[in-house]
Amino acid sequence: MGVTGQPAEAESTPQPAQVRNVIVTGAAQGIGLGIAQVLAEAGFAVALADIQGDLAEAEAAKLRGAGHKAIGIGLDVSADASWKAALAAAEAAFGPVDALVNNAGISPRGTAEMTDEALWERCLGINLKGSWLGIRAVLPGMRARRFGRIVNIGSTRASRPLRGLFAYGVSKAGLLGMTQQVAVEYVTDGIMTNMVAPGWVDTPGERLLQQRHGREDFPAGLQNLITVEDVGRAVRYLLEPGGDRVNGLILYLDAGLHVADDAGMIYLPEAEHNRYEQRL
Ligand SMILES: NC(=O)c1ccc[n+]([C@@H]2O[C@H](COP(=O)([O-])OP(=O)(O)OC[C@H]3O[C@@H](n4cnc5c(N)ncnc54)[C@H](O)[C@@H]3O)[C@@H](O)[C@H]2O)c1
Incomplete structure (x- = not known):
C-alpha cells in the first residue's frame, strides 16, 4: 500500500486526461448558451x-x-x-483550453440564385471559415498536450438539403467534411473531433428568421422540436470520458428527421417547402 492507503500501483498510474476548460462560440444566446449552461453545471470552466x-x-x-x-x-x-485574443483571454482565466465547441452560425434563407456574393461570403465566413479558424487556433496547444476535443455544431441540413437554404446548407455540408477531415488528421495527437447535427431548435435567431418570413407563431405545430438542453447534453457526452474514443461522428440530434428525410415532419411558412415534389 502507498502512503495514501491506495495500492502503490494506483499512485504511479497517470490519470487519464480529461476536459476541464471549454470555449463555446455563439454562446450569448440560443443553442450556444444552452451548451454553455449544461457544461458549466457539469463542472467545466466555460x-x-x-x-x-x-x-x-x-x-x-x-x-x-x-x-x-x-x-x-x-x-x-x-x-x-479575434480568435488569437479570445484564446488568450480564455487561457488567462482558466488555463489550457481542452475543448472547443464551434456553434456560432447564421442561417440566411435563399436559393442559389437569390444568394449574392456578399451573403455567400458572410454565411460561409462565419459558419465554415469561422470554425476552421477556431480549430486552427486551438490545435497547437492541444497537440502539445496530446489531448483535445472539438465539437462542431452542424445541422440535419448538412446532409439533407432543404429548398431555400442554399448558403446555409452548403456551409453545414462543408462543416461536416471539415469535421471528418480534422478527425482523421489529428486522431494520433489525441484529439477527437465530432459534429452534433440538430434538427429544428427554438432559439432567438430562428424565431427572428421565421417571423421575417411570415411565420409569427414559430415553433407552434412543429414536430420533433429539439431543445438547447438536448444539444448541450449531446456535447457534454462527447467531452466526458464516454466520448474518449468517439471520433469523426456525425451525431444527428433530430429525432430521426434525417433518416425519414420527411420535411413534412417540420412546419415551414410556405407549404411548397414542406414536401419535395418532382415536377419536370
Ligand atoms: N435553431 C435551429 O433550428 C438550428 C438547427 C440546427 C443547427 N443550428 C445551428 O446552431 C447554431 C446556433 O444557432 P441558434 O439557433 O442558437 O442561433 P442564434 O442566432 O439564436 O444564436 C447565434 C449566436 O451566434 C452569435 N454569432 C453570430 N455571428 C457571430 C460571429 N461572427 N462571431 C461570434 N459569434 C457570432 C450570435 O451573436 C448569437 O449569439 C448555428 O450554427 C446554427 O446553424 C440551429
Whole structure:
C-alpha cells in the first residue's frame, strides 16, 4: 500500500486526461448558451465567446452567480486576430483550453440564385471559415498536450438539403467534411473531433428568421422540436470520458428527421417547402 492507503500501483498510474476548460462560440444566446449552461453545471470552466461580447459576459456572470466557472469573451469567429485574443483571454482565466465547441452560425434563407456574393461570403465566413479558424487556433496547444476535443455544431441540413437554404446548407455540408477531415488528421495527437447535427431548435435567431418570413407563431405545430438542453447534453457526452474514443461522428440530434428525410415532419411558412415534389 502507498502512503495514501491506495495500492502503490494506483499512485504511479497517470490519470487519464480529461476536459476541464471549454470555449463555446455563439454562446450569448440560443443553442450556444444552452451548451454553455449544461457544461458549466457539469463542472467545466466555460468561456462564452460571442460577437455580442457584453451579452456573453452578462450570461457568464449569471453562471458565476450560481457558483459555476464561466467568463464572457468578445469574439468574431470570422476574424483570425479575434480568435488569437479570445484564446488568450480564455487561457488567462482558466488555463489550457481542452475543448472547443464551434456553434456560432447564421442561417440566411435563399436559393442559389437569390444568394449574392456578399451573403455567400458572410454565411460561409462565419459558419465554415469561422470554425476552421477556431480549430486552427486551438490545435497547437492541444497537440502539445496530446489531448483535445472539438465539437462542431452542424445541422440535419448538412446532409439533407432543404429548398431555400442554399448558403446555409452548403456551409453545414462543408462543416461536416471539415469535421471528418480534422478527425482523421489529428486522431494520433489525441484529439477527437465530432459534429452534433440538430434538427429544428427554438432559439432567438430562428424565431427572428421565421417571423421575417411570415411565420409569427414559430415553433407552434412543429414536430420533433429539439431543445438547447438536448444539444448541450449531446456535447457534454462527447467531452466526458464516454466520448474518449468517439471520433469523426456525425451525431444527428433530430429525432430521426434525417433518416425519414420527411420535411413534412417540420412546419415551414410556405407549404411548397414542406414536401419535395418532382415536377419536370
Ligand atoms: N435553431 C435551429 O433550428 C438550428 C438547427 C440546427 C443547427 N443550428 C445551428 O446552431 C447554431 C446556433 O444557432 P441558434 O439557433 O442558437 O442561433 P442564434 O442566432 O439564436 O444564436 C447565434 C449566436 O451566434 C452569435 N454569432 C453570430 N455571428 C457571430 C460571429 N461572427 N462571431 C461570434 N459569434 C457570432 C450570435 O451573436 C448569437 O449569439 C448555428 O450554427 C446554427 O446553424 C440551429
